[in-house]
Amino acid sequence: MLRTELTQYLSSFLNINAFKDYAPNGLQVEGRREIHTIVTGVTACQALIEAAIALKADAILVHHGFFWKNEPEVITGMKQKRIKALLENDINLYGYHLPLDAHPEIGNNIELGRQLGLQNIAPVDHVTGASTPGLLWRGKLPEKMLPSVFSAHLKAVLGRTPLHLGDESKVMETVAWCTGGAQDYIDLAAQLDVDAFISGEASERTFHCAIEQGIHYFGAGHHATERYGIQALGRHLEAKFGVTHHFVDIDNPV
Structure with missing residues (x-):
């Protein structure tokens, strides 16, 4: 061509x-x-x-x-x-x-959701503070699980051990994510009342955002995601x- x-x-x-x-x-x-x-x-x-x-x-x-x-x-x-x-x-x-x-067919976010085997995958375009449509996505795990189990799943799929921030005993089922350097989307994810948020990178402030808002955070690698x-x-x-x-x-x- x-x-x-x-x-x-x-x-x-x-x-x-x-x-x-x-x-x-x-x-x-x-x-x-x-x-x-x-x-x-x-x-x-x-x-x-x-x-x-x-x-x-x-x-x-x-x-x-x-x-x-x-x-x-x-x-x-x-x-x-x-x-x-x-x-x-x-x-x-x-x-x-x-x-x-953001692409709805072959984009990084939809492809990550598919790789992780998430269900009911969809973009979230109407949340306060989301300036670019298609970057924040949400979905559901096939079943409820502890964060340690999900961490092991992330490692198996992406080939690297993720960073987890949050209560190890708190079971999770619903997930939001944005690949790459999107750690500050954790605050938008918290508005969705999901159990966990995944991005590639974390910042120092990400720890406090996760703990104070009661949401699991998984930093799975900028490149890997x-x-x-x-x-x-x-x-x-x-x-x-x-x-x-x-x-x-x-x-x-x-």
Whole structure:
């Protein structure tokens, strides 16, 4: 397929104009005109770029791309090396941040809910303080369980031991979540009267928010919670356009 075709399709499919984001969504570094092989990954780091070069990729699609607000604008050091590798190998780089989190079919949030086997999965768009629709989701466990049991389930699914904050003896059944660095959504989750909230990262204040509002908090890893949307997007493009897709997981303990 042509680069222009992929760019236009993803802009529409992910509805990028509906989001006020922290980085540009779409084509971030222009490469070759024709795209046959796509590599997907969570973050456009040097290791992912090198893997894409080895796989002879024409395009890289990531959740965390380049050119974030408030970062230095000059292209030096680490940023220069990354962009140089892309340009020298004529590889297109696409980044999709909030649109990929919120997408109702292949987004990070719905995919995490599916991975965890949650039931009655749905976005929560009408809660005080939720500025971006589609980022806060809720669902239900198949059965009531202690937080230690759910922690073990998270570890089995995501491959890392989560941080749990809350009363170990308090049984849980209903869950809200927002992947990645969404720890402050815990206050929105508390408005929903759910038993637990999951995000990728925690802050110092998260402990007090969880304890004082009587809600379980699980910090399951920024990278670990955001591996699934970009994979689903790659599979979608492979099925729709017949391109070759490779997901490359550059492990990150954060």
